[in-house]
Amino acid sequence: MPPALTTRALVKRYGRTTALAGVDLEIAPGELVGLLGPNGAGKSTLTKIVCGIVRSSGGEAKVCGARAGSRSARAAIGYLAELFRFPDWLSAEEVLVLHQRLASSRGGADERRDLLGLVGLTDARRVRVSAMSKGMQQRLGVAQALVGRPRLLLLDEPTSALDPAGRRTVRELLERLREREIAVLLNSHLLSEVELVCDRVAILSHGRLVAAGAMNELTRSRGLEVETSAGVRLIEDVGRAQVPQLVRELVAAGEDVFSVRLVRSTLEEAFLELTGSDAA
Secondary structure, eight states, rough: OOOOOEEEEEEETTTTTEEEEEEEEEEEETTTTEEOOTTTHHHHHHHHHHSSSOSSEEEEEETEETTTTSSSHHHEEEEEEEOOOOTTTTHHHHHHHHHHHHHTOOOOHHHHHHHHHTTTTTTTOOOBBBOOOHHHHHHHHHHTTTTTOOSEEESSSSTSSHHHHHHHHHHHHHHHGGTTTTEEEEEEHHHHHHHHHHHHEEEEETTTEEEEEEEHHEEEEEEEEEEEETTEEEEEESGGGGGHHHHHHHHTTTTOOEEEEEOOOOOOHHHHHHHHHHHH
C-alpha cells in the first residue's frame, strides 16, 4: 500500500513570495500527523495543493500514489475546513445524503448509518443542524469528510471551538480512525491536543519543514524532578539511568525521597525554539 501522502521538494511561489520552499513529507496509512507552524508558515498552501485547489510551482505531491489534483487523488481525500457551515434546515442524515451525491458515493443508507455511529450521532440522524450544539456539528463535519471511504483525512482546527468534553470526543474519534487505516493530517494551533493524539508532528516555518518526528524526538530531557523532605527541585543533565544512584545519595544525605519524575520539554517549547515564534 503506498503512503497516504507524499510530497517531494514541494515548492509554491506567489509572485515574489515563496509560500513553500521544498517540503518533503510522508504520511503512512493510518498515521495521525499534526501540521504545525506560525501564521503564514505555508500550512494552508500545503493543504490546498494536496486537495488539488492550488497547483505547485515545483516538486510533487501524491495522494495514495496518485498525483495531487487528479481524479483518483481527490477521491482518496476527505476534508473538513475550519470555518464550515451546513444548511440549517437539513438533518444530520440529509447532510450526509448531500455529500454522498457530491462525492458520487454509492454507500447509501449503510454508509450513513456507519458514519453516524462512528461519530456518536446515531440518535441524532433526524436532528436538524440548527438544533445541534457546536460539538455535534463538529462531529457531523468529520462524518461528511469520511463519505466515500477516503484514505487521507485533512482536518483544519477541528477542536478549536469546542469545550474540553467536545475536544475529548473528537480525539477519541480520531484515534478510532487508526483501526480503519485512515491517515489524518491535523492542522491545529492547540499544541496540547496535537501532543495527545498525533503519532508524529511536522513543523513548518517560512515555507520550510524545520522538523518532523515523534514527540520524544522533538522534545528533549530537562532532567529529574525530585521530591524529598527538603522540597521539590529539578536536577538537570541527568536521566533515567542515574535515578538509583541519585536516590542512594539523597538517602545517605539524610533526605526522605517521595518521588522522582523524568521531565521533558513540551511540544510548545520545541515549537517556539524551532520557529522563533511567540505564539502557535
